[in-house]
Amino acid sequence: MRSFADILECARKLKKKARVAIAPAYSGPLIEMIAGCDFITPILFGDGDMLKEELIKVFGTPSGYEVYPVSDAASAIFSAVELAKYGKIDCLLQGDVSNTQFRDMVFAHGSGLLSGSPLSYISLLEYNPWQKLVMITDTLFNHSPSLKHSIKILEDAIAQAQLLKIKKPRIAVLAPLEYVNLSIPSTVHAAVLSKMGERKQLGDVIIDGPLDIDCAVSREAARRKGVSSKVSGDVDIFFVSDMESGFSFAQFLSFLGRMPMAGIVMGTRIPVILNMPFVAYENKIVEIALAILASHL
Amino acid sequence: MTAVRNFRDIDVLAVQGPPVKLAALAAHERECMLTIKLAFERGYVIPCLVGDPEKIKKMAGQIELDLTGIEVIKEKESADIAHRGVEMLFQGEVDIASKGHIPTAFIYKSIIIQEKRLGRKKNISVNTLWEIPGVDHLISLTDTGVSIAPNYAAKKAIIRDAVLLMHLFGYARPRITVLSAYTGMNQMPASFQDAGRLKQEFSGKPKPDFEFTQGNSLADVLLGNRGDPYNFSRVSYHDMPHIFLIPNLDAGNILSKLDFILPVARRSLVITSKGPVIIPSRSDMHISIVGEIALGVAVVRLMCKRDL
Numbered sequence: 001m002r003s004f005a006d007i008l009e010c011a012r013k014l015k016k017k018a019r020v021a022i023a024p025a026y027s028g029p030l031i032e033m034i035a036g037c038d039f040i041t042p043i044l045f046g047d048g049d050m051l052k053e054e055l056i057k058v059f060g061t062p063s064g065y066e067v068y069p070v071s072d073a074a075s076a077i078f079s080a081v082e083l084a085k086y087g088k089i090d091c092l093l094q095g096d097v098s099n100t101q102f103r104d105m106v107f108a109h110g111s112g113l114l115s116g117s118p119l120s121y122i123s124l125l126e127y128n129p130w131q132k133l134v135m136i137t138d139t140l141f142n143h144s145p146s147l148k149h150s151i152k153i154l155e156d157a158i159a160q161a162q163l164l165k166i167k168k169p170r171i172a173v174l175a176p177l178e179y180v181n182l183s184i185p186s187t188v189h190a191a192v193l194s195k196m197g198e199r200k201q202l203g204d205v206i207i208d209g210p211l212d213i214d215c216a217v218s219r220e221a222a223r224r225k226g227v228s229s230k231v232s233g234d235v236d237i238f239f240v241s242d243m244e245s246g247f248s249f250a251q252f253l254s255f256l257g258r259m260p261m262a263g264i265v266m267g268t269r270i271p272v273i274l275n276m277p278f279v280a281y282e283n284k285i286v287e288i289a290l291a292i293l294a295s296h297l
Numbered sequence: 298m299t300a301v302r303n304f305r306d307i308d309v310l311a312v313q314g315p316p317v318k319l320a321a322l323a324a325h326e327r328e329c330m331l332t333i334k335l336a337f338e339r340g341y342v343i344p345c346l347v348g349d350p351e352k353i354k355k356m357a358g359q360i361e362l363d364l365t366g367i368e369v370i371k372e373k374e375s376a377d378i379a380h381r382g383v384e385m386l387f388q389g390e391v392d393i394a395s396k397g398h399i400p401t402a403f404i405y406k407s408i409i410i411q412e413k414r415l416g417r418k419k420n421i422s423v424n425t426l427w428e429i430p431g432v433d434h435l436i437s438l439t440d441t442g443v444s445i446a447p448n449y450a451a452k453k454a455i456i457r458d459a460v461l462l463m464h465l466f467g468y469a470r471p472r473i474t475v476l477s478a479y480t481g482m483n484q485m486p487a488s489f490q491d492a493g494r495l496k497q498e499f500s501g502k503p504k505p506d507f508e509f510t511q512g513n514s515l516a517d518v519l520l521g522n523r524g525d526p527y528n529f530s531r532v533s534y535h536d537m538p539h540i541f542l543i544p545n546l547d548a549g550n551i552l553s554k555l556d557f558i559l560p561v562a563r564r565s566l567v568i569t570s571k572g573p574v575i576i577p578s579r580s581d582m583h584i585s586i587v588g589e590i591a592l593g594v595a596v597v598r599l600m601c602k603r604d605l
Contacts, residue, residue: 240551248478252555
């Protein structure tokens with residue numbers, strides 16, 4: 001898959017519609033967005049009467065949509081998580097609720113939705129210069145992950161690359177230098193990950209690090225620095241050392257490079273889709289498609 | 298004063314006066330020497346080459362730079378080259394120093410030693426300036442090169458340098474975005490706490506000469522607090538701040554070099570108490586490095602005007 005259109009096409013080819021819980025579902029735009037997803041069965045949690053009104057407004061009829069009437073956002077999330085625990089839904093979408101409330105109920109230990117792998121967030125971009133999909137991880141959750149966590153985060157990204165049918169993902173482990181500097185932890189982690197990849201401990205991947213961004217994206221820049229790298233100039237996964245780097249990296253690429261962006265949460269038992277303002281609404285449908293594809297694995 | 302809005306304005310400023318003296322540290326590499334030659338020919342600088350004379354002469358010969366009248370100061374070790382060149386800047390023998398084929402860490406170390414002697418600054422930082430098409434001012438990303446994980450005091454010093462630069466460029470009240478990855482979905486990082494503290498500390502000033510944006514990310518700045526769905530056609534770049542304060546070195550390195558991907562132009566420098574130091578990346582070509590020299594020369598001229 002090389003574009004968001006490819007992802008949507010793939011999701012539409014699935015025979016069974018996925019059951020996607022939206023908790024809570026209050027606003028018109030969210031309901032309208034769901035209208036574009038012909039490959040899901042929406043399960044809406046919210047004010048029953050209001051939801052029926054919205055459904056009639058958007059679709060002409062409230063039939064064909066499962067509605068769970070609940071009194072407030074907390075009840076909506078609680079009910080959706082319960083359904084998830086019993087395998088009744090394929091995917092959970094954050095609705096009209098604050099990030100902190102959603103986080104505290106869905107990502108808390110004991111919610112039953114965590115897989116045991118650290119939570120991470122992959123920003124997936126239609127990367128204009130290379131006309132293909134590129135992932136950046138982790139862009140949201142991990143402030144300064146341990147090496148052990150970094151390995152897990154990278155393994156999850158590699159699994160996601162396989163879902164996107166990238167057979168042998170090319171991974172650049174980014175750091176401020178292309179040398180190991182013991183004062184800069186990211187360079188040390190990058191060297192270890194790179195060696196693990198070289199020894200096939202991370203599966204069928206091509207990986208290199210530490211690489212600074214110019215060496216990662218430009219063969220000429222790498223040549224000028226005397227760096228010979230197999231991933232230079234053609235990367236599928238940018239692995240960043242911390243969420244601060246990843247968060248801004250993804251946003252700068254997307255907003256200044258006009259590269260459409262979607263996000264994928266890793267580390268949960270079923271796919272969870274966040275309602276992040278930096279992901280354009282038109283790309284929410286791509287996030288849903290990605291979640292559906294993951295749920296069919 | 299008319300504000301400096303883009304790198305063309307910088308280039309114009311660089312030739313509005315006699316050439317300034319530049320110490321080129323270890324300029325024996327091809328792109329570095331080509332930079333010196335071009336900066337000399339354009340009338341930006343009178344170079345003084347600090348490094349291994351044999352290597353310097355050899356490379357000068359290869360690129361046909363006539364060294365007649367150009368001072369060459371013999372130093373062979375990287376640490377000595379950095380020390381000598383930066384010392385020349387701090388003693389007023391030159392107006393600018395520029396990095397050649399030498400590890401950057403040596404130069405930072407030399408600057409910090411000289412600043413300590415002077416007793417003026419405890420922290421130094423790299424300001425990376427971006428010219429973005431459609432944005433009517435230059436944008437500083439800082440610190441992009443020195444502090445691995447700046448603490449609160451270091452962030453204040455970094456802001457001071459960037460604000461000084463923006464004031465020199467004629468922006469009376471630059472807007473600063475303190476970047477942070479906090480969204481409420483994740484645990485609160487120090488960057489977000491520092492952002493709040495900075496805003497609180499400076500909000501009570503009677504005549505503030507800079508201001509903070511409300512949001513702490515590029516998306517916050519561009520989308521505001523609308524909270525409604527967006528698409529690219531509705532994003533406005535008019536609200537771009539003048540300064541992005543970057544949370545750590547890893548982020549700084551990535552963001553500052555996005556010119557390899559994005560349609561932006563980049564020039565970087567360190568502002569010391571005694572003048573600018575140019576720190577090009579080893580992957581930069583002479584055409585872009587000479588732009589950084591022009592930036593340094595422009596800053597020297599602007600500092601002279603303000604008697605700094």
